[in-house]
Amino acid sequence: xSWLIAGALLWALGWYVNVRLASLPKSRLTSLLVPIIFGVxxxxxxxxxxxxxxxxxxxxxxxxxxxxxxxxxxxxxWQDWVQxxxxxxxxxxxxxxxxxxxxxxxxxxxxxxxxxxxxVGNFAAALPIIGMAPILVMWFGFDWQSKAAVVVxxxxxxxxxxTVQGLAASDxxxxxxxxxxxxxxxxxxxxxxxxxxxxxxxxGLKIATTLALIGAIVAEFFGSPIRGMGFRISTSVGQxxxxxxxxxxxxxxxxxxxxxxxxxxxxxxxxxxxPSQRS
Amino acid sequence: MRxxxxxxxxxxxxxxxxxxxxxxxxxxxxxxKAQRAGVExxxxxxxxxxxxQKKPKLPAPHQVTREIWKTTVEKKITSKRSxxxxxxxxxxxxxxxxxxxxxxGIALAVGIVFNRTMDMSVMPWVITSQTIPILAIAPMIxxxxxxxxxxxxxxxxxxxxxxxxxxxxxxxxxxLRSPDHMQLDQMRTWHASAAQTFWRLRLPSSMPYLFxxxxxxxxxxxxxxxxxxxxxxxxxxxxxxxxxxSYYGQTIQIWSALLVAAALAATLVAIIGLIQRxxxxxxxxxx
Numbered sequence: 001x002s003w004l005i006a007g008a009l010l011w012a013l014g015w016y017v018n019v020r021l022a023s024l025p026k027s028r029l030t031s032l033l034v035p036i037i038f039g040v041x042x043x044x045x046x047x048x049x050x051x052x053x054x055x056x057x058x059x060x061x062x063x064x065x066x067x068x069x070x071x072x073x074x075x076x077x078w079q080d081w082v083q084x085x086x087x088x089x090x091x092x093x094x095x096x097x098x099x100x101x102x103x104x105x106x107x108x109x110x111x112x113x114x115x116x117x118x119x120v121g122n123f124a125a126a127l128p129i130i131g132m133a134p135i136l137v138m139w140f141g142f143d144w145q146s147k148a149a150v151v152v153x154x155x156x157x158x159x160x161x162x163t164v165q166g167l168a169a170s171d172x173x174x175x176x177x178x179x180x181x182x183x184x185x186x187x188x189x190x191x192x193x194x195x196x197x198x199x200x201x202x203x204g205l206k207i208a209t210t211l212a213l214i215g216a217i218v219a220e221f222f223g224s225p226i227r228g229m230g231f232r233i234s235t236s237v238g239q240x241x242x243x244x245x246x247x248x249x250x251x252x253x254x255x256x257x258x259x260x261x262x263x264x265x266x267x268x269x270x271x272x273x274x275p276s277q278r279s
Numbered sequence: 280m281r282x283x284x285x286x287x288x289x290x291x292x293x294x295x296x297x298x299x300x301x302x303x304x305x306x307x308x309x310x311x312k313a314q315r316a317g318v319e320x321x322x323x324x325x326x327x328x329x330x331x332q333k334k335p336k337l338p339a340p341h342q343v344t345r346e347i348w349k350t351t352v353e354k355k356i357t358s359k360r361s362x363x364x365x366x367x368x369x370x371x372x373x374x375x376x377x378x379x380x381x382x383x384g385i386a387l388a389v390g391i392v393f394n395r396t397m398d399m400s401v402m403p404w405v406i407t408s409q410t411i412p413i414l415a416i417a418p419m420i421x422x423x424x425x426x427x428x429x430x431x432x433x434x435x436x437x438x439x440x441x442x443x444x445x446x447x448x449x450x451x452x453x454x455l456r457s458p459d460h461m462q463l464d465q466m467r468t469w470h471a472s473a474a475q476t477f478w479r480l481r482l483p484s485s486m487p488y489l490f491x492x493x494x495x496x497x498x499x500x501x502x503x504x505x506x507x508x509x510x511x512x513x514x515x516x517x518x519x520x521x522x523x524x525s526y527y528g529q530t531i532q533i534w535s536a537l538l539v540a541a542a543l544a545a546t547l548v549a550i551i552g553l554i555q556r557x558x559x560x561x562x563x564x565x566x
Contacts, residue, residue, distance in 0.1 A: 022399045
């Protein structure tokens with residue numbers, strides 16, 4: 001009971017601090033501090049609820065237990081991370097992006113293809129493509145190649161659609177201007193159309209980051225060597241070692257956030273001129 | 280309509296590609312069989328064989344179509360092998376999760392728009408929540424909820440909900456904030472209360488945003504329901520068909536489940552699109 005009361009009190013305190021901070025003029029410090037305090041209070045509530053209601057470890061481990069498990073099994077986590085993220089996800093992400101760019105450039109040269117492929121691509125982007133995972137695992141074997149293939153298939157259409165739309169972003173006036181400069185196809189592409197396409201391309205790249213991580217992990221449910229985050233999650237659930245599962249989730253969440261953050265940072269560096277980045 | 284011809288061309292090209300890939304991928308097995316039987320295959324025989332194997336690496340489109348026909352029209356709906364039965368299982372979880380996610384998303388968006396503290400503290404975490412690969416922990420959620428005694432529809436629906444609330448929050452926050460200063464000032468000159476401003480101005484002007492995000496949310500909800508079915512031990516649902524197919528190497532079954540899932544997703548998104556058309560038309564907001 002005392003845990004519950006303490007949790008409720010701390011939560012109220014955190015909320016009060018946040019209300020005070022939010023009423024201050026908005027600055028970099030407050031906009032960073034408020035979400036952090038909110039997150040910390042969430043973890044405190046989790047901890048106190050688990051302890052207060054004495055929830056069993058096999059159902060929901062407390063954050064402290066997860067942290068302890070995280071600290072003791074770093075070697076397993078690292079091994080899984082290398083297998084899933086570095087080998088599976090990153091290779092798939094790079095191949096998928098390159099394939100989508102190449103296709104987009106090819107499609108862009110033919111207006112007919114563009115009109116035909118965009119609706120199909122939009123349609124494909126809404127499909128449960130993750131269902132291809134068992135098929136691809138069958139084709140490419142159990143190791144990281146099949147995970148990379150799943151990632152490629154998952155991210156291909158979002159990036160393709162965004163890139164094709166982005167390449168159409170420059171208007172006729174600008175293209176005419178390039179023509180008056182006697183710029184050829186490639187020069188126009190690199191000096192005008194690609195820079196104009198960047199905001200939309202980055203939109204696709206950002207969507208693809210979370211998709212890629214999900215694809216790499218879920219593909220491991222359909223067969224994998226005895227390492228990898230998806231493998232660890234599915235086998236640890238079977239052994240009721242939920243603290244290890246949660247440790248893997250923490251790793252996945254951190255990886256996902258960092259990956260997304262890195263792409264967003266790159267976006268800011270590359271498209272600093274765009275109105276959405278200047279506010 | 281002017282896009283019809285190009286789209287049909289692309290679809291036709293994809294089907295041709297599919298047949299070609301089926302020949303390419305299934306050739307080794309066809310040769311293998313022929314060698315063991317001690318016969319030479321002519322090119323036509325080879326192609327014929329690659330398009331009619333029992334467990335091909337890549338089934339040809341007509342094989343998949345026949346399987347779908349067999350398991351939807353020719354089977355009784357109550358049969359465990361009927362795809363309609365499995366689709367219904369997935370569909371019910373999808374719809375429940377979608378409804379929950381939409382309600383949660385709209386509630387969060389209203390809170391974020393009207394409460395500055397919520398805006399500053401919750402919004403970053405809503406975005407962070409999506410970097411957690413929920414699909415990856417779906418098995419755990421199912422197993423844990425199962426242990427607490429929650430079974431059947433709800434665990435799958437919860438996964439669908441988690442995936443579908445995010446687009447709704449983002450879209451609705453954008454939509455509820457879309458009225459410009461002029462319109463908000465107008466409401467103030469009429470001495471409208473916050474509630475009146477909400478019902479008469481903010482909510483109506485958020486409708487286009489809402490429908491766009493509902494489409495994304497629906498697609499996400501289906502993915503959630505399908506992945507949620509994987510760890511239940513392949514009992515029922517399209518996800519279970521996928522898993523069972525991958526255990527026994529029944530590629531035709533996998534592809535038919537996949538195509539039915541795709542059709543289901545397309546239908547649901549199209550229905551939302553239709554509702555969007557009607558609603559926006561009646562509100563005089565159609566583009």
